[in-house]
Amino acid sequence: MLPDLERLIQLQDIESRAAIANKAIAEAPGRIAALDALLQSATTALAAARQSLEDNKTSRRSIDKDLIADQQRLDKYKDQIMAVKTNEQLHAMQHQMKSVEDDIGRQEERVLVNMMEADEINAAIKKAEAALKAAQAKVAAERAAIENETKAHQATVAEMTAARASVVGAMDNKGAVETFQRIAKVRGTALARAEGERCTVCQVRLRPAVFAEVRKNDQIVQCDSCNRILYFAAPQAPRAPEAPQAP
Ligand SMILES: [Zn+2]
Known part of the structure; x- marks a missing residue:
């Protein structure tokens, strides 16, 4: 074979290996950004779940406050009912007490719903914590792999640059x-x-x-x-x- 033709074949091999390495180097930042986005998404999901628990606790405190107020109203009526003088007053008082008891029943239902929500939220937090841990491990491993690959590709590019110069230098034509x-x-x-x-x-x-x-x-x-x-x-x-x- 004509030596120059042989060299051009080598040159083509050099160029294609350099192109593959350069493409991989160019793609590395995008791959790392995708990993960062994955980590960010898992972090955000956990923060949202934790915020839900805070909201649930705030809501519970508010229900408990309402419940105490209703209980105090009921206690007050219980004291007052001892002092009523007429049937009419008694009926009116009983009516008010019934209304407060209904309120207390509703608050207790709200407590139950709130507790069930808290269970669900705690389960979601555990899940989000596990997902974040998994994402952190995956991202750390893949990021290290990408960094190692990039170093290897950079070495290939340097090697191909030297090889290209050597082949081009040897060309007769x-x-x-x-x-x-x-x-x-x-x-x-x-x-x-x-x-x-x-x-x-x-x-x-x-x-x-x-x-x-x-x-x-x-x-x-x-x-x-x-x-x-x-x-x-x-x-x-x-x-x-x-x-x-x-x-
Ligand atoms: Zn052709």
Whole structure:
């Protein structure tokens, strides 16, 4: 194979590995922000559940106060009923006492409802605490993993930068590097494997004379359709990975 063609295949491999690493590095902040949002959401849910318990306690204190006031009214009527002189006064007093007793019954129902709510809220708090703990563990582990991955990707980028300089420096035909870079900028990948008289990237059929030239791998031949630099390799053993195409 023409040494420059071999170098361009290496260059394509370098570029695609660098692109994968750069994409992962660029995506890391978004992934960390998503983890932070998860943690924030679990923290907010727990704070809301705890606030519900405070509201429930406030409500209970208010009911208890009403209940004490009603009890005091009832006690007062019980004292007063001893002093009534007429049946009419007695009936009126009994009527008032009945009304207060009804009020007390309603307050006691409110206490029961409030206690049931408190049970539900306490269960919700336990659940929210467990969810927050789980979120904290998950976020810590995933954040560390992302940070380690990013370091590895940064090392890959540095390694690819050095490899690129070395390969480009070794190229005999600097014009071919420019062609490579121009196509890569537009197409995402600058090289295409030829197989069965086709460009395997754009799938357009090559003219037989062109394919015959490509098969020799001894010069830079571009695809008539997509302009990519063509090389030939046995189908079962492609020389370069099929990098994703630019949109
Ligand atoms: Zn093509």
